[in-house]
Amino acid sequence: MKKITTSFHDILGISSATICMVHCLIFPILTILPIGLSHNPFIDLLFALIGFYAIFKIIKNSTLLAASILTISLALIWISVLTEIIFDTHLDLIFLGGTGMIAGHVINYKSHKNRNH
Secondary structure, three states: OOOOOHHHHHHHHHHHHHHHHHHHHHHHHHHHOOOOOOOOHHHHHHHHHHHHHHHHHHHHHOOHHHHHHHHHHHHHHHHHHHHHHHHOOOOOHHHHHHHHHHHHHHHHHHHHHHHOO
16 A cells, blocks of 8 residues: 655645635635625635645644644634634635645645655
């Protein structure tokens, strides 16, 4: 059985954070259109859980910079998502957290790639 590498988890994290960012940027525009869409913060929670899984799997093998960026970014996302679920208030921290997640995973991916060559 092949061991899943950190690169896989970085690609999962990058993909999830990018899809989440597109969702967060495009979906508010779609709710303005009269097509019956409404926002569901549990979709954001799903993206946060995927991000948590990816970070949990790679954090012990990452550099201090990547680990710090990923941890802080994930905290910002969780604060934003939980605030929206509990208080029905949207915080823009999710955009900062999503951007940080993408950057952190890219930094970790490049660092991991450089160590294996």
